Amino acid sequence: MVNSLDLAGVIGTWVAAVFAVFALVGIVGPLLLYRATRTDRQLAINAIDDPNHEYTSAGYLLWWSKRFFRRIKAPILTDPPLLKQIDVRRNEAILRGKRSSTGWIMFASALRAYNIGFALGDVLVIDQKESFLPVHRCWLLVLGLIGRYAHRNDYGVDAAPEIIPALPQPFRREYYHDNEGPLYGLTGALLHTQNSLEGLIDRVYFHMHGATQIEGLEADKLSLQTLFYLYMGYLPGSDGLLYYLWVEKSFRFRRDTTKRIMRFTQMSDSDLETSHIYWFRVMGVDVPPIEKLRTYIASEDERSNIERWVDDDESTASPFTDIEQDLYHKSDIHRIALALLELQWSPRSFLQGGNWHRNDHEHTQNVMDMCLYVNLGLTHSIDLSIKVISSLSIGDDDKAELQKTLEQAKHVIDAYSSPMSHQFSHKLSFSRTLTKAYHTLDFRLRTICNTTTLPMQTISTLFITDQYFADHVNNSNLKAPGTLTSTATIDFAHESVNVPASWSSVTRYHFDFGKVYRGTRAAELASLIARHGQSLELPYPEVVIACLQGNLRRRMWDMVLPADDLHHYLDSMDDVVHIAASTKDLRVHNRSHRQRRSRDRRRRSPSSSRSP
Numbered sequence: 001m002v003n004s005l006d007l008a009g010v011i012g013t014w015v016a017a018v019f020a021v022f023a024l025v026g027i028v029g030p031l032l033l034y035r036a037t038r039t040d041r042q043l044a045i046n047a048i049d050d051p052n053h054e055y056t057s058a059g060y061l062l063w064w065s066k067r068f069f070r071r072i073k074a075p076i077l078t079d080p081p082l083l084k085q086i087d088v089r090r091n092e093a094i095l096r097g098k099r100s101s102t103g104w105i106m107f108a109s110a111l112r113a114y115n116i117g118f119a120l121g122d123v124l125v126i127d128q129k130e131s132f133l134p135v136h137r138c139w140l141l142v143l144g145l146i147g148r149y150a151h152r153n154d155y156g157v158d159a160a161p162e163i164i165p166a167l168p169q170p171f172r173r174e175y176y177h178d179n180e181g182p183l184y185g186l187t188g189a190l191l192h193t194q195n196s197l198e199g200l201i202d203r204v205y206f207h208m209h210g211a212t213q214i215e216g217l218e219a220d221k222l223s224l225q226t227l228f229y230l231y232m233g234y235l236p237g238s239d240g241l242l243y244y245l246w247v248e249k250s251f252r253f254r255r256d257t258t259k260r261i262m263r264f265t266q267m268s269d270s271d272l273e274t275s276h277i278y279w280f281r282v283m284g285v286d287v288p289p290i291e292k293l294r295t296y297i298a299s300e301d302e303r304s305n306i307e308r309w310v311d312d313d314e315s316t317a318s319p320f321t322d323i324e325q326d327l328y329h330k331s332d333i334h335r336i337a338l339a340l341l342e343l344q345w346s347p348r349s350f351l352q353g354g355n356w357h358r359n360d361h362e363h364t365q366n367v368m369d370m371c372l373y374v375n376l377g378l379t380h381s382i383d384l385s386i387k388v389i390s391s392l393s394i395g396d397d398d399k400a401e402l403q404k405t406l407e408q409a410k411h412v413i414d415a416y417s418s419p420m421s422h423q424f425s426h427k428l429s430f431s432r433t434l435t436k437a438y439h440t441l442d443f444r445l446r447t448i449c450n451t452t453t454l455p456m457q458t459i460s461t462l463f464i465t466d467q468y469f470a471d472h473v474n475n476s477n478l479k480a481p482g483t484l485t486s487t488a489t490i491d492f493a494h495e496s497v498n499v500p501a502s503w504s505s506v507t508r509y510h511f512d513f514g515k516v517y518r519g520t521r522a523a524e525l526a527s528l529i530a531r532h533g534q535s536l537e538l539p540y541p542e543v544v545i546a547c548l549q550g551n552l553r554r555r556m557w558d559m560v561l562p563a564d565d566l567h568h569y570l571d572s573m574d575d576v577v578h579i580a581a582s583t584k585d586l587r588v589h590n591r592s593h594r595q596r597r598s599r600d601r602r603r604r605s606p607s608s609s610r611s612p
Contacts, residue, residue, distance in 0.1 A: 041126050043129045044124070044126045044129055044130050044131040044581065045070055045072070045124075045131065047102075047129075047130070047131070047581060048070075048102050048105070048131055048581060049100045049101045049102045049105070050100055050102065050105055051098040051099075051100060052097065052098055052100075054105075055072070055073055055074050055075065055105060055108070055120065056070050056071065056072055056073070057070050057071040057073075072123060072124055073120040073121055073122075074104075074120065074121075074122045074123060074124050074133055075108045075118045075119070075120060075122060075133065076118060076119045076120065076121055076122040077108075077118055077122070077133070077134070077135040077136060077139050078122065078134050078135070078136055078576055079136060080136045080138035080139075080282050080283065080284075081116075081136075081138055081139060081142055081283070081284075082283070082284035083142075083224050083225050083228055083283050083284060083285055084225070084284060084285070084286075085284075086116055086142065086224055087115065088114050088115065088116070088146055088220060088223075088224050089114070089115040090113070090114070090115070091112055091113050091114065091115045094109055094112045094113040095113055095211050095214065096211060099208070099210075099211070101583070102131075102581045103205055103206045103207065103579055103580050103581050103582060103583045104124075104131070104132065104133035104135075104206070104579040104580065104581060106188065106206055106207060106208035106583075107133070107135070107143075107188075107206045107208075107579050108133075109208060110143060110147075110187045110188055110206075110208050111139070111142075111143065113187060113214075114143075114146055114187075116142070122134065125201060125578055127201055127578075130580060130581050130582060131580075131581045132201060132203070132578035132579060132580055132581070133578065133579045134576050134577075134578055135204070135576065135577055135578070135579050136575060136576055136577075137570050137573045137574070137575060137576070137577055138282060138283060140190070140204070140569070140570060140573075140577070141231075141279075141283070141566070141570055142224070143185070143187070143190075144183070144185065144190075144351070144566040144569075144570075145224065145227040145228060145231055145350075145351060146186075146187075146220065146224065146227065147185030147186040147187045147188070148185055148186055148348055148349065148350060148351055148561050149183040149184065149185035149190055149351075149565070149566050150183060150184070150185075150351065150561045150562055150563075150565040150566060151181065151183060151184070151565045152183075152184045152185075152430075152561070154184075154432050155184045155189070156184040156185045156186050156187075156188075156189075156209070157184075157209055157213040157214070182205075182586055183565055183566060183569060186209075186214060186348060187208060187209055187214055188206055188207055188208040188209050188586075189206070189207050189209075189586040190204065190205070190206055190569070190586075191204070191205040191206075191584050191586055192204050192205075192569050192572065192573060192577070193205070201577075201578045202573055202574045202576075202577045202578060203577070203578055203580055204573075204577045204578065204579045204580065205579075205580050205582065205583055205584040205586055206579055206580075206583065206586070207583040207584075207586035220346055220348070221344040221345065221346055222344050222345070222346050222350060223344075225285060226343075226344070227350055227351070228279075228283065228285060229242060230350050230351065230352050230560075230563075231350075231351045231352070231353060231354070231563045231566075231567075232276060232279065232280075232353070232354045233245050233246055233352070233353055233354010233355060233563075234290065234354065235336065235339050235340070235343070235368075236339065236343070237335065237338070237339040237342070237519075238338075238339070238342050238519055238520050238521055239335075239518040239519030239520075239521070240288060240289065240519050241288065241289050241290065241291050242288055242289070242290045242291070243264070243290075243291055243292075243335070243336055243339060243367070244267070244290055244291065244292040244293075244354070244367075245352075245354065245366055245367045245368060246354060246355045246364050246365070246366060246367065247262070247292075247293045247364065247365065247367055247370070248364055259322070259325055259326055259327050260295045260326045260327065261295065261296040261326075261327045262293045262294065262295060262296060262326050262327065262328050262329075262332075263293070263294065263296040263328075263329055263332060264291040264292065264293055264294075264329075264332045264335070265291060265292065265294050265296075266289055266290065266291050267290045267291065267292050269287070271292070272287070272290070276354075293328075293332070293367060318330075318510060319331065319510050319512065321333065321466075323370060323371060324370065328371065330465070330510055330511075330512070331512040331515040331516055333371045333372075333465050334461050334465060334511065334512070334515075334516045335515070335516055336367060336368070336371060336372070337371075337372055337460075337461040337464050337465050337550070338457060338461055338516055338517075340368070340372070340464075340553050340554070340557060341452075341457050341460055341461065341549070341550070341553055342452075342457075345439055345442060345556060346439070347435055347436045347439035347440075348432075348435070349430060349435050349556075349559045349560050349561055350560060350561065351560070351561050351562070351563040351566060352560040352561070352562070352563055353562060353563025353564050353567060354563070368557055371465065372464045372465060372554055372557075373464055373465065373466075373467050373470060373554070374554055374555070374558070377474070378413060378551055378552065378555050379410050379413055379414065380474060381474070381544075381547060381548040381551045381552075382406050382409060382410045382413075382548065383410070384474070384478075384544050384547075384548070385406055385544055385545055385548045386403060386406050386407070387478055388478075388484065388540070388541035388544045388545070389402060389403050389406075389541075391484050391539075391540075391541040392449070392541050392542070392545070393539075394448060394449070398448045401444065401448065402444055402445075402448050402449070405440060405441055405444040406441065408437070408440075409437050409438070409440070409441040412433060412434060412437040413434065413437065416431050416433060416434045430559050430560070430561055431559070434559065435556070435559045438552060438555060438556045438559065439556070441552060442549070442552055442553070442556065445545065445548065445549050445552070446549075449542070449545045449549075451545065451546055451549040454517060454521065454524050454525060454528055455490050455528075455536060455538050455546075456538075456542065456545070456546040456549070457546070458490060458497060458511060458513075458546075459488065459497070459538065459542075459543050459546035459547060459550070460546045460547065460549045460550030460553070461511075461516070461550065462497060462509055462511065462550075463546070463547040463550035463551060464550045464551065464553070464554045466509055468509075469497075469499075469509050470547070470551075472499070473543065473544065473547050474547075476540075483540060484540055484541065485539075485540070486500045486539075486540045487500075487537040487538055487539050487540065488500075488537070488538045488540070488543050489535055489536075489537055489538075490535060490536050490537075490538060491534070491535045492513055492525075492528075492529055492534050492535060493534035493535065495510060495511060495512050495513060495514075496508050496509060496510055496511055497509045497511050513525055
């Protein structure tokens with residue numbers, strides 16, 4: 001028979017062992033969990049704010065609000081996107097859903113807000129107790145193009161009204177070309193820090209704007225590929241060509257005083273800059289035919305004939321023009337102007353650049369700034385248009401709507417024009433409100449007055465390429481007998497536009513219709529000639545409206561945002577960068593937005609004695 005004392009000892013031993021195990025679990029378990037919560041990875045994952053659990057699972061709550069065993073299914077963005085496969089559309093559900101405070105999740109949400117999809121399953125990089133999402137820099141380019149990211153004073157948000165008059169163009173570099181600090185766009189703020197400053201990876205910080213700040217975004221009429229072309233410094237034409245918008249300057253003090261003859265010639269693949277070839281290839285964009293202004297080698301007889309045409313008193317009827325001591329074929333300049341008139345536009349403007357590959361920017365200039373005139377007084381063109389509305393062949397409702405739009409546009413232009421703009425430059429820097437007013441007026445002219453027809457665009461083209469023609473239309477006397485009933489003649493046979501002598505002393509302006517209207521527009525030209533013969537008449541009121549359209553489009557071009565800021569960011573990055581979970585206090589508050597604008601306005605005011 002088993003000794004009762006021995007049995008009690010055995011039972012006591014097992015009970016003690018069980019209690020020891022419980023004690024061990026109760027002490028060592030929490031200790032292990034505590035140590036697990038202090039690892040860099042666990043700290044980084046626990047800091048991820050994913051309210052919808054789209055990229056991280058909920059895991060298990062085991063220790064003081066600390067979750068364990070969370071599965072990561074991060075966006076796969078390490079390969080560059082193909083632009084042709086991206087269909088940009090606004091996704092309201094993303095904007096109205098629960099918002100994350102984690103930077104790389106906000107970046108993914110910003111892409112999805114444009115209906116840009118991506119696969120899931122990538123892993124995060126953990127560095128210094130923070131999670132980072134590996135992203136190819138081309139995804140930043142996509143977001144930058146759509147969101148118009150630059151060093152913007154308006155922070156890219158539409159929450160607070162603009163209260164600062166637009167600054168003259170000479171001051172633009174001071175406020176927009178700062179190589180340091182964040183880039184602001186329509187959907188958020190972006191900051192890049194070099195990998196030598198923090199950790200061992202190339203870091204990018206991102207914060208998405210609040211839903212109320214980006215609520216007003218409309219659908220973008222500019223395709224992503226067109227935005228890419230403009231960013232790279234090309235202007236798409238309806239003839240299927242891209243026009244490169246940079247040309248070498250003519251040096252006035254060079255020893256060779258012979259004027260260069262400049263012509264648009266097609267570029268071969270070997271003529272493209274290396275950086276341009278890279279971006280076309282990595283973004284999967286096919287390179288269409290590209291034309292660039294180059295020096296044209298002419299024979300002595302041809303050169304003498306060209307110079308005789310230009311020096312002649314009737315130079316407006318010659319096919320060549322003198323611009324900054326170089327000779328240009330007018331049809332080339334007209335093609336550039338036509339491409340501007342045909343370009344789909346956005347009330348948010350776009351990024352325009354492409355000249356960053358050159359070491360010396362002082363030796364190049366933009367073709368648009370050089371060849372297209374900025375005629376003084378857009379409000380004068382509006383006033384002139386208001387006076388001829390009653391004579392237009394449109395319905396009464398359309399007349400009332402057009403007059404209302406013209407008066408509203410004039411009010412905005414007067415409010416946002418700085419007195420300095422007339423003293424230093426004709427051009428004003430980017431203004432969100434002014435850009436929207438331009439876009440609204442442009443839409444009304446195109447829909448009500450049908451300014452997209454070939455005869456109307458011919459007049460618009462002349463207005464921004466021929467200073468004589470623009471001055472004569474601006475100075476025409478409406479009170480003179482017969483002015484309102486007079487007409488301009490579109491003469492296809494003699495390649496000219498003829499105006500009455502009552503308008504000006506010059507009555508004939510050269511226009512090579514066959515060379516300007518090519519591609520899809522050639523059929524429209526042939527149809528016009530078949531219906532109207534070798535010439536057609538355009539009433540004076542329609543001429544005035546067409547001139548306003550040309551003047552407006554030229555002013556709209558001045559509202560483009562510089563692409564240099566975004567390019568500087570991308571050029572300083574590795575191919576694959578890492579978007580941080582933290583946001584470096586990039587959030588734009590509506591209150592700080594208004595305070596910053598008020599502070600900037602006081603600083604720029606001549607009467608203010610306060611220091612900035």
